[in-house]
Amino acid sequence: MKNKMEINDFSFTYKGAKAPSLKHISLPVECNKVTAIIGPSGCGKSTLLRSMNRIHDLYPGNIYDGEILLHNKKDEPSQNILDIKKENEFIKLRQKVGMVFQKPTPFPMSIFDNIAYGLKLSGQKNKRKLQELIEKSLHKVALWEEVKDRLNDDARGLSGGQQQRLCIARVIALKPEVILFDEPTSALDPLSTLAIEEMIFELKQDYTIAIVTHNMQQASRVSDYTAFMYLGDLIEFGATETIFIRPTKKQTEDYITGKFG
Amino acid sequence: MTKRLLINKLAIMFSSLMAILGLAFLAWIIITLLLKGSSALTPYIFTHDLVENGIRNLLWGQFVLAGLASLIGIPIGLLAGIYLQEYGNHTKYATFIRDLSDVMMSAPSIVIGTFIYAIIVIPAGHTNGWAGIAALFVMMLPIVVRTTDDMLSMVPVELREAGIAIGAPKYHVVLHIILKAAKVGIMTGSILAFARIVGETAPLLYTSGSTIYMETDLTQTYPSMTVSIYNLATMPDEKLVSLAWAAALVLTLVVLMLNLLGRFLIRDKRL
Numbered sequence: 223m224k225n226k227m228e229i230n231d232f233s234f235t236y237k238g239a240k241a242p243s244l245k246h247i248s249l250p251v252e253c254n255k256v257t258a259i260i261g262p263s264g265c266g267k268s269t270l271l272r273s274m275n276r277i278h279d280l281y282p283g284n285i286y287d288g289e290i291l292l293h294n295k296k297d298e299p300s301q302n303i304l305d306i307k308k309e310n311e312f313i314k315l316r317q318k319v320g321m322v323f324q325k326p327t328p329f330p331m332s333i334f335d336n337i338a339y340g341l342k343l344s345g346q347k348n349k350r351k352l353q354e355l356i357e358k359s360l361h362k363v364a365l366w367e368e369v370k371d372r373l374n375d376d377a378r379g380l381s382g383g384q385q386q387r388l389c390i391a392r393v394i395a396l397k398p399e400v401i402l403f404d405e406p407t408s409a410l411d412p413l414s415t416l417a418i419e420e421m422i423f424e425l426k427q428d429y430t431i432a433i434v435t436h437n438m439q440q441a442s443r444v445s446d447y448t449a450f451m452y453l454g455d456l457i458e459f460g461a462t463e464t465i466f467i468r469p470t471k472k473q474t475e476d477y478i479t480g481k482f483g
Numbered sequence: 484m485t486k487r488l489l490i491n492k493l494a495i496m497f498s499s500l501m502a503i504l505g506l507a508f509l510a511w512i513i514i515t516l517l518l519k520g521s522s523a524l525t526p527y528i529f530t531h532d533l534v535e536n537g538i539r540n541l542l543w544g545q546f547v548l549a550g551l552a553s554l555i556g557i558p559i560g561l562l563a564g565i566y567l568q569e570y571g572n573h574t575k576y577a578t579f580i581r582d583l584s585d586v587m588m589s590a591p592s593i594v595i596g597t598f599i600y601a602i603i604v605i606p607a608g609h610t611n612g613w614a615g616i617a618a619l620f621v622m623m624l625p626i627v628v629r630t631t632d633d634m635l636s637m638v639p640v641e642l643r644e645a646g647i648a649i650g651a652p653k654y655h656v657v658l659h660i661i662l663k664a665a666k667v668g669i670m671t672g673s674i675l676a677f678a679r680i681v682g683e684t685a686p687l688l689y690t691s692g693s694t695i696y697m698e699t700d701l702t703q704t705y706p707s708m709t710v711s712i713y714n715l716a717t718m719p720d721e722k723l724v725s726l727a728w729a730a731a732l733v734l735t736l737v738v739l740m741l742n743l744l745g746r747f748l749i750r751d752k753r754l
Contacts, residue, residue, distance in 0.1 A: 280647055309652060317650040327645035330664040339659070340649040392649060 226400055226430040227251040227274065228291040234266075234273055234363070237283030243269050246288070247456045249449055251400070253317065256422060256431045258445035258462065260438060262477065265451040267434045274313060275319040276303060295399070299414065315342055320393035324405040326385030328377035336377045336388055337395050344396055359395040363387040363421055366401050378441050383414025390421065401425065403433040407440065419444050438478060442466050450474045500532040513735070520732030531709060533695040536722065538730045540697040544706030548612065548691055549681040550702075552619035557673050560624050564631025564669075569657050580727075581632065587625035593685040595621050600689040612701030615691025619680045626679060629673030634665040671748045678741035682734055684709035708734055 228251070234244040244266045251257050251274075259267040269278075278284050289302045292315070303315055317340075324371055329336050337356045347350055356373075358364040365387045370379070377388055386406060403422065407415040422431060424446050435441050441448055441462065448465040450458045450473075458465060458474045469475045476482050531537025563580070571577025596618050603614040616658070638661050646656030680686075687693075693702075693710035708730055715727035 275648060277644055277648055280644060280653075313650045313652065316648055321648040322640050322646075323645055323648075325639070325641050327639070327641045329642070329646070329660050330666075340651070343649070343651050343655070389645070396650065 224252060224449060226253045227432075228289075228293070229270075229274075230289045230291065232270075232273070232286075232288035232290060234269060234278075234287070235285040236269075237281065237285075241454075242285075242287075243454050245454045246275075247451075249456060249459055251430060251432055252447065253430050254426055254428075255446040256426050256433060256444050257449065258441035258446045259343045259434045259449045259451060260436075260441050260477075261434065261451035261457075262482070263436075264453075266454045267451050268404055270451070271321075271404055271432060271434045274400070274402055275316050276302075277316075277319055277321065279312065292400075293320075313343075317396050317400060319400045320396060320398035320400055321402045321404065322386070322390055322406045325409050326382055326389055327369075328380065328385045328388055331376070332374045332377065333374040333377045333388060334381070337360075337392050339394050340392055355395055359391040362394055362425075363391040364417065365391060374474055381414075383410050383417060386410060386414065386418060387421070387464055390418070390425075394425070398429065400430045400432065403431065403435075405434055405436060408436060415440075438466075450477060452477070489699060500527045502507045513533060516728065516735055519725065520728035520730075522534035523722075523729035524732060528726065532697050533706070536726060537563045538708065538711075538726065538733065540695070540706040541693070541708035541711050541730060542733070544612075544698065545681060545693070546691070548615045548687065549619055549677060549699075550706060551672070552616045552623055552680060553677050555616070556623040557627055557676070560627025560676075561631050561673075562705065563624075563628045564635065565657060565662075567628065567632045567637035569653075569661065583626045584625040584632075587621075590630065591685075592622060592683055593688070596686040596689050599686070604673070604690060607702070609708060610690060610692030610704045611706035612691055612698070612703065615687050615705055615707065616701070618686035619683065622683060622686055623676050623680045626676040627673060630676065631665075631669055634668035635646075635661060637668065638664045667748055671745045674741055674748070675745045678738050678745065682709060682738050682740070684713055 225302055229247055229249040232244060233242045235242040247270060249257075249270075259270060261267050272278050273286070274290060286304045288304070291300050292303050293300045303319075306312055306315060311321065328341060331339070331378045334356060337359060338352055341352055341355060346355065357366060357370075365384060368384060369375075369388075377385065377403045380388060386409075390401075390406075407418050407421075410418065419440065422433065425431060426446075433441075433445065445462045447460065448462045449456055450465065450469075450471075452473055458469060465474065466478060469478060492691050528537040529539055529542070532540040567577050567581055571580070577671060597615050599618040599621065603617055604610055607614070642664060643656055646660045647653065651660075687707045687710050691705040691707050691710070693707040693714065695711075696704065696706070698705050712727045712734070715723045715730075718724060718727075
């Protein structure tokens with residue numbers, strides 16, 4: 223199994239909008255690789271990412287067309303996530319496909335509870351096991367040393383970069399199969415950005431990653447594949463090196479060389 | 484260049500002057516209350532009912548009426564506010580309720596009093612505690628609805644999405660994340676709403692009425708401090724008039740303290 227997700231001829235129209243925001247997108251998301259989605263503001267890159275865990279459905283009335291396949295582990299059959307209708311299936315999907323947002327979003331509770339929240343929801347009641355999982359995920363995002371003595375402090379007291387790493391820890395504690403990053407560093411300083419980029423590079427050993435970014439350097443640094451989008455169309459997709467060094471489409475080249483966007 | 488600076492200076496001067504004017508009136512009211520109310524403000528009045536020239540029953544009555552109105556009004560208002568922000572949001576129905584609440588908030592309180600008089604006091608045959616509670620409840624409800632709605636709208640939308648994205652059902656996100664994030668604001672709003680109704684006279688005038696005796700039966704005419712202040716102030720007996728001043732002073736201090744508590748909570752707010 224090479225691809226974790228496959229987006230096939232996918233179109234998306236926001237509620238009440240006349241024209242679709244995404245038009246016939248086809249894009250593979252390969253297992254244990256980082257796929258970056260780049261493009262100017264309003265090109266639909268976030269809309270596409272937010273379709274991949276159906277977070278759009280928080281605001282009902284949008285129209286989906288085409289399919290987004292999620293290939294499950296080994297024996298289970300693949301699933302078209304656009305068919306999901308029941309709330310418990312949505313919950314399962316979001317536990318498999320986690321998401322990290324642009325602005326750090328610590329919950330109004332302690333550092334410990336921020337991670338415990340999702341774990342408890344997924345059925346983990348054992349206190350010792352909780353403790354263990356929380357410590358492990360904090361280690362993974364290199365936050366453990368900084369917070370181990372104040373796990374019961376309010377998470378909103380952490381710095382922006384620490385908050386974002388906590389949000390990532392919160393997602394990976396649930397052992398998702400895919401992690402979606404929606405411009406995860408655009409609200410952070412350069413040092414915190416570097417820390418998160420390094421983390422993404424390590425996370426791909428265990429997870430499949432899709433990242434939306436405004437920052438082309440970031441895309442070229444962290445990703446294996448890059449998709450360039452413009453006005454709701456997927457213009458070009460390929461290995462990151464190819465896209466950045468020898469793009470085949472003129473629009474891609476213009477964007478990457480900074481002529482527009 | 485200099486003209487711009489001049490206009491700037493004039494505007495600052497003018498607005499400062501107006502602020503001082505506003506504060507001066509407030510200070511005037513409080514000083515008058517202190518001067519006229521403090522002479523009758525003795526420990527005696529807190530241990531005796533109005534029949535013996537005290538305000539004990541009035542304090543009791545006022546707080547029972549406002550307290551029970553809050554006990555009913557705050558939970559209902561809270562739930563309605565949660566519905567508006569988290570579930571209804573921009574539907575026509577929610578917009579209608581929101582507009583209606585705004586209108587209700589600016590409805591003259593005497594109108595609310597008259598309305599309750601018509602639907603509760605007349606069928607019951609006489610003024611009673613429940614009618615007073617009902618009138619205060621109607622006054623308070625839109626305030627709680629709108630503050631809850633506003634406080635919840637200040638919680639960033641990303642927090643809701645983050646909760647959903649981690650696999651939480653929506654009600655769980657609302658209950659455990661959104662309400663927690665807006666907790667301080669909602670608490671403050673409730674305190675201020677209580678402070679607002681505890682000093683009301685007009686809604687109680689025809690509903691609870693007031694009595695000089697202690698009363699615990701809410702189906703009977705119930706003691707009310709504000710209504711009694713209104714009654715006592717026009718009495719020929721100077722002693723009773725100064726008792727009214729003392730009662731007014733006590734009420735003002737209570738409301739002032741509740742407001743200060745509300746402000747203090749807001750100032751302490753995180754996020």
